[in-house]
Amino acid sequence: MSVAISVKNVIKKYDNGKITIIPGLSVDIKNGEFFTLLGPSGCGKTTLLRMIAGFNSIEEGNILFEDQVINDIPAHKRNIGMVFQNYAIFPHLTVQQNVEYGLKLRKLPKDEIQKKTAAIMKVVKIDNYKERLPEKLSGGQQQRVALARAIVIRPSVLLMDEPLSNLDAKLRVDMRTAIRDIQRDVGITTVYVTHDQEEALAISDRIAVMKEGVIQQVGKPRDIYTRPANGFVSSFIGHSNFFKGTIQLKSTEKCIMFKNGYSIPMDNLVDDVFDGQNVIISVRPEEFSIAESGLEARISKSTFLGQYINYEVTFQRDITMDESLTCEFVQDLGHTSKFYDIQEKVYLAPKRDKINVFTDDGEQSLIKGVIKFG
Numbered sequence: 347m348s349v350a351i352s353v354k355n356v357i358k359k360y361d362n363g364k365i366t367i368i369p370g371l372s373v374d375i376k377n378g379e380f381f382t383l384l385g386p387s388g389c390g391k392t393t394l395l396r397m398i399a400g401f402n403s404i405e406e407g408n409i410l411f412e413d414q415v416i417n418d419i420p421a422h423k424r425n426i427g428m429v430f431q432n433y434a435i436f437p438h439l440t441v442q443q444n445v446e447y448g449l450k451l452r453k454l455p456k457d458e459i460q461k462k463t464a465a466i467m468k469v470v471k472i473d474n475y476k477e478r479l480p481e482k483l484s485g486g487q488q489q490r491v492a493l494a495r496a497i498v499i500r501p502s503v504l505l506m507d508e509p510l511s512n513l514d515a516k517l518r519v520d521m522r523t524a525i526r527d528i529q530r531d532v533g534i535t536t537v538y539v540t541h542d543q544e545e546a547l548a549i550s551d552r553i554a555v556m557k558e559g560v561i562q563q564v565g566k567p568r569d570i571y572t573r574p575a576n577g578f579v580s581s582f583i584g585h586s587n588f589f590k591g592t593i594q595l596k597s598t599e600k601c602i603m604f605k606n607g608y609s610i611p612m613d614n615l616v617d618d619v620f621d622g623q624n625v626i627i628s629v630r631p632e633e634f635s636i637a638e639s640g641l642e643a644r645i646s647k648s649t650f651l652g653q654y655i656n657y658e659v660t661f662q663r664d665i666t667m668d669e670s671l672t673c674e675f676v677q678d679l680g681h682t683s684k685f686y687d688i689q690e691k692v693y694l695a696p697k698r699d700k701i702n703v704f705t706d707d708g709e710q711s712l713i714k715g716v717i718k719f720g
């Protein structure tokens with residue numbers, strides 16, 4: 347797949363250069379892909395999106411569309427479509443007039459405007475209320491109008507900034523599926539900003555996880571979830587339980603040892619680990635099994651969720667990174683009918699090929715290769 351947008355070492359500063367928000371960021375976005383910028387509030391997602399759109403200056407570096415540097419091309423000449431969280435549709439124009447607005451600006455022939463508008467209203471499923479004014483539409487319908495208006499001009503890039511955040515939970519889920527389907531139908535390269543990790547996982551071809559203006563990892567949703575590049579990504583995407591561990595190279599079997607003596611054999615010895623090295627072991631809630639031996643824990647809370655039971659447990663002091671010492675595990679009721687009582691003792695064994703091992707330093711980087719991915 348060819349590259350549609352190339353961001354090369356861009357730097358963004360505010361307040362006359364006093365505050366650096368993006369300290370030098372590079373990423374390639376491929377043609378036709380649904381690419382999401384994901385990260386906590388204030389990490390610079392909107393700032394980067396606005397640089398791509400042409401609403402923010404670029405202090406250093408380049409942004410290219412295909413092979414063309416667009417740094418100095420004004421927003422209205424970049425051939426982009428934009429959708430924001432507050433819809434930004436004209437209140438005094440009907441649905442149809444809103445959608446055809448961009449085509450009229452471009453002075454297309456009347457019959458072409460009609461044809462294109464009708465086609466896109468059908469794709470976005472707003473053709474039934476084309477004569478209505480926005481005030482008579484629900485939030486979801488208004489967002490569909492905004493989407494239709496953005497894509498009817500056939501932009502080469504569609505930029506969306508938290509487009510679903512004003513909708514209620516159920517509508518958000520429906521609309522994200524609709525957006526995904528429409529984007530696939532139309533095939534526009536899309537850059538999507540959200541701080542909602544579930545939305546990002548559900549909707550994206552690839553995700554860039556950002557923290558403090560720096561991309562921590564770029565990858566497919568599944569890869570980011572199963573092999574997060576560092577502790578931040580592991581805790582930001584989904585839930586992770588963090589345990590203290592050490593690398594043991596002197597015993598007969600090279601292993602990663604938990605603080606209670608439970609150990610997981612290593613698949614490979616990699617260059618950058620040493621005997622006695624402290625590490626952080628991360629385990630997803632659904633990646634524990636109840637076993638004869640493992641990490642001793644007591645059930646402290648159980649929440650019945652239909653197909654699953656979510657248990658909170660308290661581990662022995664000092665084996666987890668978390669001060670509160672409680673972790674979660676999920677029991678799939680499709681595979682068991684056993685229920686655990688509050689205060690009951692269990693042994694939890696992490697599924698060995700699903701754990702991730704991170705360095706115990708400020709970076710908390712994934713130590714690659716010690717555990718093979720199952």
Ligand SMILES: Nc1ncnc2c1ncn2[C@@H]1O[C@H](COP(=O)(O)OP(=O)(O)OP(=O)(O)O)[C@@H](O)[C@H]1O
Nearest residue numbers: 360361367385386387388389390391392393394541
């Ligand atoms: N015009 C501006 N002048 C000064 N600082 C700004 C300006 N715009 C944004 N910032 C700061 O830059 C940082 C990044 O803001 P940005 O809106 O890009 O974050 P975000 O990741 O999109 O967050 P959110 O999810 O809350 O929208 C924030 O600390 C914000 O206060």
